[in-house]
Amino acid sequence: MLKTAVIVVAIVALGWGAAALITGSAGLGLESDAAGAPECLPAAPVGPAEVAGVRVSPAPGSAAANPHTAISLLGAKPGEITKVSVEGSSSGRHGGRLLAYSQGDGASFVPDGPFRAGERVTVKATLARPSARAVDFSFRIDTPVQTDTISSFPNPGAARADVQSFYTLPGAHPPALTVTTPDHDPRAGDVLTTNGPGPGQYGPLIYAPDGRLVWFQPLSGGQVAENLSEQTFEGQRDLTWWKGRVLSLGFGQGEDIVMDSRYRVVARVHGGNGLRADLHDFQIVAGNVAYITAFNPIRCDLRAAKGPGDGAIVDTAIQQVDMSTGLVRWEWHSLDHVAADESEVETPKDSTPWDYFHLNSIDPLTGGDLLISARSTWAAYRVQAGTGRILWRLGGTDSSFKMGPGTRMAWQHDGRMLPDGELTFFDDGSNPPIHHQSRGLRIALDTTHKVARLLFAYTHRDPPLLAASQGNMQTLPDGNALVGYGGVPAISEYARDGTLLFDAHMPFDMAFYRAFRFPWQGTPLTPPAVAASVNNTGEETIVHASWNGATGVASWRVLAGSAPGSLKARSEIPSAGFESSLTLPERYAYVEVQPLDASGRTLASSSPVRVGTYSSSL
Secondary structure: OOOOOOEEEOOOOOOOOOEOOOOOOOOOOOOEOOOOOEOOOOOOOOOOOEEOOEEEEOOOOOOOEOOOOOEEEEOOOHHHEEEEEEEEOOOEEOOEEEEEOOOOOEEEEEEOOOOOOOOEEEEEEEEOOOOOEEEEEEEEEOOEOOOOOOOEOOOOOOOHHHEOOOOOOOOOOOEOOEEEEOOOOHHHOEEEEEEOOOOOOOEEEEEOOOOOEEEEOOOOOOOEEEEEEEEEEOOEEEEEEEEEEEEOOOOEEEEEEEEOOOOOEEEEEEOOOOOOEOOOOEEEEOOOEEEEEEEEEEEEOOHHHOOOOOEEEEEEEEEEEEOOOOOEEEEEEHHHHOOHHHOOEOOOOOOOOEOOOOEEEEEEOOOOOEEEEEHHHOEEEEEOOOOOOEEEEEEOOOOOOEEOOOOOOOOOEEEEEOOOOOEEEEEOOOOOOOOOOOEEEEEEEEOOOOEEEEEEEEOOOOOOEEEOOOOEEEEOOOOOEEEEOOOOOEEEEEOOOOOEEEEEEOOOOOOOOOOEEEOOOOOOOOOOEEEEEEOOOOOOEEEEEEOOOOOOOOEEEEEEEOOHHHOEEEEEEEOOOOEEEEEEOOOOOEEEEEEEOOOOOEOOOOOOEEOEOHHHHO
């Protein structure tokens, strides 16, 4: 049982920093000064990203474009885009290819080679219809910080008591999930989450409401899984998650994955424009379009923000990606729109990149606007579709709304807008601690009087929980709230009035990024697994059976015999968790298992396996 105390886990993998108000700004520029780093802190936000009726990126006037960027022209038919000219101030004219988006509403000019750091790039094109229009804009190229030598977040081994092991899933050690308040309604769905970064084996995880494991895909080679969820892709409900490397700086470099109910990968989304997909969010919208996060550490003169002249900063990008082609349809950068003096994180005294913004969620809204949350500014932002302009801020140092009692957030995650316009957040309130405990928040906005009002705060009362990082709040179809505490790996479901309906946790030395509940239905493409051996007397046969990821198994049929071609049904047993086991009262040479559904229908068959010795089973 949990101790009655405030539990704080000091895992800071996905955002950290001492609280301090950063002041000062500098004019836009990118030439190196005596300290050796270019100026990159703009005096004002860049202008609208619309030129001649099309949305362009990089945004005109931006100084945050990667040397490997492509130029996006969104809002015209590909055949109407002609006479594209791209020229770098030092690299000269660039040849390239104009590649159309699968949606038919634009194209990207992909240069044959990279641009040079610090140069200005001028783009010109002609739009043929409805009347000839000239596209003419420019942007600057940033100076990237190389991340190849930056270490990954540490991954120590987990205590044996914290993990599970199975005969039929050798080498896999998923974390145990302990349920302390049984679910009031198991039909509410399975628990989808991940482990890490931190101790233990990494991989996406699905648990049944009673805490038993349903699915685990262990990863190797330092790969981490984050943000396992369920979304609609091409008309089907699929699993979505991120896989990659989590840097010690607090962000990821990898890919977003879409996996169907048979656990086949049906889509992968990589970052574009020289950036790799980050772990913090992956949102699929209509038309095979995805929004992803990408972190962009660049060199920057930070003296105007009381930092070093030869410094670095972590710019954050939102990329709208065509999932069919991998092209970036539109890109937004925090440095183009959010001033450094909004940050609550102190500037470093050395060359460590300053994580001044730390985007951690994207919520695509009806009409195309985006709601985003930034941990390091303690604020959420509504970003206008197309232009990229910030329409309003909620919280932080420059809130557009008067923050009513209980609404002020600190180090928050996972901003979402509900259909009725209300907002939800997971308010960590910690690292360093600002609140006494972390909260799931539900906030109403009075847009007429510009006031934010707290509707409800969901808190874990016994014990109070204070998460140093990560976490989320999911509003379930019945209006209940599921809160994943992230750095404190607890998962709690609350009724509208705050009554605790379900409570579970992973081992407290571990962590997860988010947790969700969905009524998942999975039928693996891989066959069931079986392991068998004789017992210590040598006269009976012990059989273990599992089907990793299957949700419809009610019982198991066990077949056994002297040869693979002559196996007969010997017993049936109810499914008992991830792995079911029984002892046959005779010694057999081969066994096979078949999972059955609730009506007794055979769902699949394992391959026949030879029965091993008792010593081999140990």
